[in-house]
Amino acid sequence: MADDKKLTTRADDFSAWYNELVLRSELADYSPVKGSMVIRPNGYGIWERMQRALDDMFKETGHQNAYFPLLIPESFLKKEAQHVEGFAPECAVVTHGGGKELEEPLVIRPTSETIIYHMFAKWTQSYRDLPILMNQWANVVRWEMRTRLFLRTLEFLWQEGHTAHATHDEAEQETVRMLHVYRTFMEGWMAMPVITGLKSDGEKFAGALRTYSCEAMMQDNKALQAGTSHNLGQNFAKAFELQFQDEKGEMAFAWNTSWGVSTRMVGGLVMTHGDDNGLRTPPKLAPIEIVIVPIWKSDEQQAQLTAAALKLKEELTTWTGRGATDRLRVHVDLRDGMKPGAKYYEWELRGIPLRFELGPKDLEKQAVFAARRDTREKQSMAMDGLPAAAAALLERIQNDMFAAALARREANSVRGPITYDAFKALMEGNGGFVFAGWCGDAACEAKVKEDTKATIRVMPDAEFRSPVAPATCLCCGAPSKAEAVWARAY
């Protein structure tokens, strides 16, 4: 059944392709509870590398990790009017504990603003206590109607940064700083280009003054909101009496920010880089960067090549050319009873960036036969100096993957004047990002969504805007107040 072994192609059914890829590459599996999933070692390994890179960046920008409880008093959610409106419908609520009905129901956190700012209030008296720069790695629960592996599940893993500042400007700087941390991570590690910018009021976080977002384009030309950073203003500070005495001795409310990215990014990675053979993992996030597949015929050769492969792994993993702590991550596939070809397909499905085939011929030449996962190009590489050459090749793969994703996004982005009919046709067809004007009226945004399912993903930051600003609103034709990226989204 050769066909059984092939994935549904992206062109045939993008959605089926995605699900099959996630399941078959063992990134995740469905759990017994509808809408939630198990993240398997292959997927969790990617998440762990994401966590590590981001956590380092959070620490570098002065943040500390902490942990707040899973259960939040229901009354807390209700203290901020917009927040409760936005989140109440999707909250899971605990009504019983210890066999008794609780006096006050407890909400399983859908996000932690309320409990965190409650605690911040307790810890803050003076302007000298500010800023507070905290982050937590946690799970949250949102009772979504319609779920999808990694992209939207009842429970997901994320980080949520929460900060408190003495002034609006400082909070705004923090909001933008963390947006850029996200962008650096998504482009530099995930090799996934994003467009940063401001959300419209209709799309902003429930309770925020302003929401900034990183938007990426998936291979079906739909947008994925990959990370958000919110300037919460004083909304939560007022609701939770987060006050401090300023330098003049006057009481003032603090200014908050919150920002988060989730395991959704793993889904984004799949839909950005996956191909019809499976996953392609950018080297920086690959738990295994290089897999060595020894090839043998006789028992004698098996012993010889196993030894050679292990020796090669030793050479690669002890090399410190990338720094003492950043070693090459190498796996040797010694499984017997599985032919080399079968191993190749499996490692390709799993997205390992680089494969070294090591057979008798290679050993004789003191070389390995190397295959890139991203382009599937193959070349012989000499054993001599291999660690440095491999590291350089991995870096090239990382860069090439980003360049390819960026080129694809640009090829599917439309700028310049466009009629509403042409826009509608585009959204019905190939889709893509359309850079066009917006009059600022929520009614136009709603009409576009009604007509085409497309929304304003973001009002892009300056570097992403068109050379000539759009003059008129995509929808109503009135003078444009802001350029917007219009697209269908996940």
Next chain:
RNA sequence: CGGGGCGUAGCUUAGCCCGGUAGAGCGCCUGCUUCGGGAGCAGGAGGUCGGAGGUUCAAAUCCUCUCGCCCCGACCA
């Protein structure tokens, strides 16, 4: 919650219309031969046919109810 599809071995499924011994492929176990792009042969293990009730001499198959999952829409990181 609307529309569609599906529950049979670990996975993919045939059988159901037209009731009568539960089959196949993959995977798994054992052995031998293989091994540079998804191995071959031989032997073997593995099943409350989603659940409950009903019709019948007899139900995977027909009827009723029920549970669950996936996909497509309305809501969302």
